[in-house]
Amino acid sequence: MSLWGLDEFMDADDTQPSAFIVPRCQWQAAVLFRFMDTQYPATVSPIDMVDRFREREWEKPDLVFMKTETSRKIAALAEDFKSAYEEVLAYMRRLEKAEVVYQKPGKTFYMTYDFKKKLKATLEALQAADANRDVIREVYEDIEKLLKPGGGGMPDFEGWLQQQANQHELAVQEFLANDDLVYGIVENLKEIEQVIQKRADGEWEELPDDLMGLPLVDMVNRLMQTWHEAEESAGDGWRARMENP
Structure with missing residues (x-):
């Protein structure tokens, strides 16, 4: 992916545990494309993406109906555990840190014009x-x-x-x-x-x-x-x- 300048935002070789059954780079790409297709002032939220992933049956079945309280208890014992929501939110904050997206109140995000232009060219x-x-x-x-x-x-x-x-x-x-x-x-x-x-x-x-x-x-x-x-x-x-x- 280095050719297209997206390697910083796409974990093609990632081996960390995930809440999803698809490769990490696949759902990350879906997030990026969703941002690209969303016109400001509309925004994208982690909940919106998780709902979309559930429709595609990308989330691990055992996690779909797990309560937030339960996932927090597991996370307290396993440092690298994240629920689907937490995983997507962490990714969006990573994009925010790289100035690819900006965050609005309510944990919703939108993509910068410059990166959207770059992504479309890619x-x-x-x-x-x-x-x-x-x-x-x-x-x-x-x-x-x-x-x-x-x-x-x-x-x-x-x-x-x-x-x-x-x-x-x-x-x-x-x-x-x-x-x-x-x-x-x-x-x-x-x-x-x-x-x-x-x-x-x-x-x-x-x-x-x-x-x-x-x-x-x-x-x-x-x-x-x-x-x-x-x-x-x-x-x-x-x-x-x-x-x-």
């Missing part, structure tokens, strides 16, 4: 990264389909994408959020796809110098050999046989 970047992933995957799978008749198996897409990001010393989401890098990788993949298609159509063309870390030379050679054998054995129907095995 969400837009994440959405753009997801869209770019889909664009890259589509071309990647098109190449995979072309190579399939030759028995060539492309590397796992996510693993390959991680390698591309590593080359630029970026996290995958950072890589995908960079439109220039995404454009370059898509254009390279399309060039590879076009060359393979031309080879399959009987037109010789060299593969690009940059094969994007894909073991294409052997796979393309196997594909050509398979097409050649099919042409010799199936006569005029060889192409249909290859394209529709």
Whole structure:
């Protein structure tokens, strides 16, 4: 999460006890998004969030109907124990200390304009990264389909994408959020796809110098050999046989 500047407010690796069955960062994200969607002078309270979490059945079942007095007795014996309400309130006060939210009387809070703007920009970047992933995957799978008749198996897409990001010393989401890098990788993949298609159509063309870390030379050679054998054995129907095995 460090890319998006939210690591200070999201406990992705937290292992502390919790009143919730979902990961801490999940309900924390729900709190942040609720703040983002709430327009001042409306505010968000811990009770409001706990009620929402109960509707989603995020709270541990044994704690749902626990009385406040009981939870206080447990907290007196177990220092790290907090009820759902206390846990959310502590998180909101943490955000207040970081000047992400301000508190109004009655333990209700609202998000600052600057952080709300930052959070919206983060969400837009994440959405753009997801869209770019889909664009890259589509071309990647098109190449995979072309190579399939030759028995060539492309590397796992996510693993390959991680390698591309590593080359630029970026996290995958950072890589995908960079439109220039995404454009370059898509254009390279399309060039590879076009060359393979031309080879399959009987037109010789060299593969690009940059094969994007894909073991294409052997796979393309196997594909050509398979097409050649099919042409010799199936006569005029060889192409249909290859394209529709």
